[in-house]
Amino acid sequence: MRDDQIVYPAGPVDEARRQLEICNACRYCEGYCDVFPALTRLTEIDNAAVTRLAGVCHNCRGCYYACQYTPPHEFELNLPAALAEVRQEGWERHARPQLLARAFHRSGLALAAALVVGLAAMFAALAALRPESGEGFYAYLSHAAMVAIFLPAFLLPLGVIGLGLRGYWREIGGGRLAWADVVRASRRAASMRNLDGGQGQGCNFEKGERYSNARRHAHQATMWGFLMCFAATSVATLMHYGLGMEAPYGPFSPPKLLGVPGGILLCIGTAGLMALKLRADPGLGASGVLSGEFGFTALLFTVSATGLALYAATGTAAVPALLALHLGAVLAFFLLMPYSKMVHGFYRFAALLADRR
């Protein structure tokens, strides 16, 4: 039988498996990331394993540029793209309803439209619900009204993500978690070790064959900035309900100490990620999602930039408009979490949890 008699299957998981089987016979890339050592430990490359490995892949592209078998070679290996397609298909399939995921993952325009709707909703809320009294932001929208809008807008999408994750966890054969799994996965996520090229030299994203840590650093700024902003909100909630300390908070209060640097990091990180993506080869990622990815990153940038602008404008006449802008962007961001690139963080962490030694 000659190679022209070998039938290459078509679906994302089947195509990824075809490529992984070639990788497993080669193994030159073992030192780059966690995908390849995990591959060598498998006895069978079944659907669960392919999906799990795809979840671990951070699209650093080291393996692509080192590969002897990239097109036009007839083995046609493009593992970063093949695994990205598996991830993308999973995010869209596990979302409910799937229709929304397909729209927002693939269209920056749809994301922009959602943002406009979010903004309009907040302008309308500010106009309709203007309180008679209140301090700081609460002069424009009461604390009760904010909670009434944002609590469900945050928890419901999280619930949708949770449902998707449950299905994903079963699909990748996640099993029971041990504390050591959580520690290990948290370390990997926090350091983004899978973007460091295996030796700290970084990935092959915006410079092709040359290594660079720019993407890892931009992504770390984004993730840590986001987590700090989230922590700022959480701390503020605790202070409000637990200690009876209401906003506005001073510049050296915990919410501000977390939120301002967090917002700055998030701005820098998202701007960096967009700039790098412009220079990277789109052929090494999932197809058809570039616009949705840019749209999502731009939305995250908008959230952080309007937040910082709002803080900078404290006490000026620009506050109500900036408040509506910021809250509108946050509202759109929350509601889009299950249907945008935001879900990758949740699924990535699940895959890292399931990638046991």
Add this chain to the structure above:
Amino acid sequence: MSEPPVWDVVVVGGGNAALCAAIEAAEAGATVLVLESAPRIYRGGNSRHTRNFRCMHHGPLSVLTGTYGEDEYYDDLMRVTKGETDPELARLTIRYSEACLPWMEAHGVRFQASLSGTLSLDRTNAFFLGGGKALVNAYYATAEDLGVSVRYEAEVGHVHLEDGAFQWLELTDGTRIAGRAVVLASGGFQADIDWLARAWGPAARNFLIRGTPYNRGVVLRDLLDQGAQSVGDPTQCHAVAIDGRAPKYDAGIVTRVDCVPFSVVVNRDGQRFHDEGEDVWPKRYAIWGRLVAAQPDQVAYAIIDDKARGLFMPTVFPPVEAETLEGLAQALGLPGPALRETVDAFNAACRPGSFHPTERDGLATEGIEPPKTNWARPIDTPPFRGYSLRPGVTFTYLGLRVCPRAQVQGADGPLRNVYAAGEIMAGSILGQGYLAGFGMTIGTVFGRIAGQEAATHAR
């Protein structure tokens, strides 16, 4: 950088040896032009498919453990070449290898710990992170940063010599390029099937070429035609048994089939022809290329049963599988009754005993020819699986004779400004057999020497 009318150093080839030469020459201040016959995506010759560098060292060095001294290294070389080597060049290569590893790291090459399944090499061979193509990429980046010019799809057709010296060379598109010195690092001739068939015989037309299709030996032929001295057996090539479904060229490492010790191997007619269990596979795989080449149609079939599953490295293509031997024979295109008869006779000759897949276990057949002297267990547990095997050519031995300064030897003594490195001269040192990672060592050592010498001559 504008192009000079006469380059200091012109490097023919674009693999490991060529790039080491280019980097050394550029660091010595020379203007350097690299002529790579492949397009950019396939640049790097056979170095693309390599994975490690055999290195002498005293005490742990980078990823290497323990000590690998000159004498042990030399003994390893003597064992595989059976003396077919130039002792002076061999010792030079071995000694210089120790200084090369740090040099490689300083020029962008990254190493990783020994790959899974290759633990036996963690003392002697330093593995490249990502393999040979990553090494090639690192060297191109370093060369570019040093101002080296690179032309792709630039195949050299003729190197013009006058009064024992290089003057200019001509590309196949007619372009002439002049230089003060030239480094020939364009590999062997194994991708020229016609040449292989002339040297080996018509059977070579059924060989698969494991490496780049761009090593056609054009420059080697051109130099030999102009009286350069040769080394190495012109009729021989290094060939191993690989998956018969592999592409004709460039499939590299993945097409290896490591199940032979746990199989019976039959030819087109369903007959066994050699002891499958002579020794552990890494010590024997090199002889199977030749064995398969001697069979009708240059094809053989390794047959295993379900007991062998998981005992060998995964294969690039899934095996052909069937519930019965007859079904497998049909799927592989083998005569069913003959295969049945062979396997029955083999099974009847198997004896009870304990089976140890990783060491010679002495579990041998009795009363059949050829015997299987280790790992002989009956082929009786469905599903049955089979792989077709064909000879896969790794490299050729014929090359240019060089002196320790990497100078090519003409009919009347050394050519003044012509140097050679890599596979095009490796036959001087590796005249027979194969030693893992040694080709890269020869390429690195002689590439560096050639680059230094060429730059010194040119300036």
